[in-house]
Amino acid sequence: xxxxxxxxxxxxxxxxxxxxxxxxxxxxxxxxxxxxxxxxxxxxxxxxxxxxxxxxxxxxxxxxxxxxxxxxxxxxxxxxxxxxxxxxxxxxxxxxxxxxxxxxxxxxxxxxxxxxxxxxxxxxxxxxxxxxxxxxxxxxxxxxxxxxxxxxxxxxxxxxxxxxxxxxxxxxxxxxxxxxxxxxxxxxxxxxxxxxxxxxxxxxxxxxxxxxxxxxxxxxxxxxxxxxxxxxxxxxxxxxxxxxxxxxxxxxxxxxxxxxxxxxxxxxxxxxxxxxxxxxxxxxxxxxxxxxxxxxxxxxxxxxxxxxxxxxxxxxxxxxxxxxxxxxxxxxxxxxxxxxxxxxxxxxx
Numbered sequence: 001x002x003x004x005x006x007x008x009x010x011x012x013x014x015x016x017x018x019x020x021x022x023x024x025x026x027x028x029x030x031x032x033x034x035x036x037x038x039x040x041x042x043x044x045x046x047x048x049x050x051x052x053x054x055x056x057x058x059x060x061x062x063x064x065x066x067x068x069x070x071x072x073x074x075x076x077x078x079x080x081x082x083x084x085x086x087x088x089x090x091x092x093x094x095x096x097x098x099x100x101x102x103x104x105x106x107x108x109x110x111x112x113x114x115x116x117x118x119x120x121x122x123x124x125x126x127x128x129x130x131x132x133x134x135x136x137x138x139x140x141x142x143x144x145x146x147x148x149x150x151x152x153x154x155x156x157x158x159x160x161x162x163x164x165x166x167x168x169x170x171x172x173x174x175x176x177x178x179x180x181x182x183x184x185x186x187x188x189x190x191x192x193x194x195x196x197x198x199x200x201x202x203x204x205x206x207x208x209x210x211x212x213x214x215x216x217x218x219x220x221x222x223x224x225x226x227x228x229x230x231x232x233x234x235x236x237x238x239x240x241x242x243x244x245x246x247x248x249x250x251x252x253x254x255x256x257x258x259x260x261x262x263x264x265x266x267x268x269x270x271x272x273x274x275x276x277x278x279x280x281x282x283x284x285x286x287x288x289x290x291x292x293x294x295x296x297x298x299x300x301x302x303x304x305x306x307x308x309x310x311x312x313x314x315x316x317x318x319x320x321x322x323x324x325x326x327x328x329x330x331x332x333x334x335x336x337x338x339x340x341x342x343x344x345x346x347x348x349x
Contacts, residue, residue: 005033005078006315011041014307020052021105022285022311028063028081028109029289029344032315035078047073051097051123055105058091062109062117084348086115086174092122096164098130099123103153103170108285110172111149114348117172125158125166126229131278132245133158133168134195134231139241139279146181147286177345180292181283183274184336187237192265194232196258230261240274271299271332280337284308288318291343297325297336305337316342 006027010019020036027034040046048056053070056077060067064082091102099121110117125133131140137153151172159166234242244265246257268276274297275283281304287294301322309320319340327334 003033005035005080008034008036008311008314009038010036010075011038012307013310014303015042016040017052017055017101018281018304018307019311021055021101022308023315024056024059024079025105025108025285026288026312026315027079028059028065028084029112030315031081033078033080034315035076037076039075039077041075045073047075048077049097050093050095051101054091054093054097054123055102058089058102058106058119059109061089062106062113084109084113086110086113086117088118088120090120090122092120094122094164096124096127096159096161096166098127099125099159099166099168100131100133100136103136103168104131104282107149107151107170107172108289110151111175111178112344112346112348113172113174115174117174119170119172120167121170122167123159123164124161125155125168126247127161128247131282132229132231132247133166134229135243135245135278138231138233139243139276140282142239142241143181143183143275143279144283144286146183147178147290148175149178149286150175174346174349176349177343178286178290178341180290180294180341181287182295183238183240184295184297185238186240186272186274186297189234189269190237191235192232194230194261196230230258232261232265234265234269236274238274242268242276243278244268268299271334272327273298273334277302281305281308284312284320284337284339287320287337287339288312288316288342289344290339290341291345293338293340295336295338297334299332299334301335301337309337316344318342 008023023034056070063084066080069077102121154169156167231245244261246260280298312318321338323336325334
C-alpha cells in the first residue's frame with residue numbers, strides 16, 4: 001500500500017511560489033507524494049497563477065507523475081511522482097512568467113534522471129520579482145557547479161513584461177550524487193563589470209561599449225521601459241560572485257535605473273558574505289540533497305531562505321543550522337548556513 005502523502009501548508013512563512021517549487025522538486029526526487037493546500041492564500045490573487053501551474057506540470061512531466069487539482073486559481077493540489085525521465089520537456093505559461101523560476105523547479109529534478117534532459121522554457125527572461133536570465137547564467141550557474149551540477153543555457157529569445165515571448169534551451173546532465181560546498185571566505189573583490197541592454201529599435205545607434213550604452217540610454221525616453229535592463233557583477237579572489245540588476249520603469253531615466261542596480265550590488269557585498277540575498281535561497285535545495293556538510297556565509301537570512309529550509313527539512317533528512325558570525329571587518333551582520341545533507345543518490349544511473 002502506498003504511504004499517505006506529506007501534507008504541506010502553502011500559506012506558511014513566505015507563503016508563495018517558493019513553497020511550490022521546493023516541495024514539488026523534492027517530491028519528484030525523493031519519490032514522496034505531497035498534498036499542498038492553501039496555496040498563496042495570502043496573496044491578492046490566491047491560488048496557482050500560469051507560471052506556477054506550468055512549473056508543476058513540468059515537474060509532473062519530468063517524473064511521469066500524477067498531478068491532481070492543478071488549474072489556474074486552484075489552492076489545493078496533489079502530486080504523486082513516478083520515475084524521473086530524461087528527454088525533451090517543455091514549459092510555456094503563455095505569459096511573461098519567469099523562465100528562471102521554471103528552471104528553479106525543474107533543474108534539481110533533471111539531475112536525478114537516467115540521462116541528459118533538454119528543457120525548453122518559455123516566458124519572461126527578464127522580469128521583476130524573479131531572477132533574470134543573466135543572473136542565472138553569470139551568478140547562479142558557476143556557484144551551483146561546485147555541487148557537481150552541470151547545465152548549459154542557450155538564450156534563444158528574450159522576453160519582457162507584459163508580452164513574454166522569451167525562450168531558453170537548457171541541457172542538464174544527470175549526477176550520481178551532489179557534493180557538499182563550503183563557502184565561508186570571500187576574500188577581496190577583484191573585478192566589477194556591467195552591462196546595459198535594450199530590446200527593440202532605438203532612435204540612435206547604440207555604441208558597443210557598456211559605458212556608452214549607459215550614457216546614451218540615460219538620455220533616451222523609451223516607449224517600452226520594461227525592455228531596458230542594467231546588470232552589474234562583482235567577483236572575489238575566492239570565486240564568489242555577486243550581482244545588482246534593475247529593469248527600466250516608465251517615467252524613470254535610465255541613469256537612475258543604473259544607480260538602483262549599483263546600490264543593490266553594494267548592499268550585497270557590505271556584509272562580507274560569500275553569496276548575495278538572491279542566491280542564498282536558491283542553494284538550499286542543493287545543500288539539502290548533497291552528501292556531506294555544506295557551509296555558506298551570507299548576509300541576513302531572508303524569508304525565502306527560511307521557507308526553503310523549512311520545506312527541505314520536512315521532505316528530506318537534511319539538518320540545517322544558522323549561526324551568526326563575529327566579524328570586525330564588517331559593519332553588517334553575516335551568518336553561516338550549515339547543512340548536513342541527506343545524500344540523495346540517483347538510483348536511475
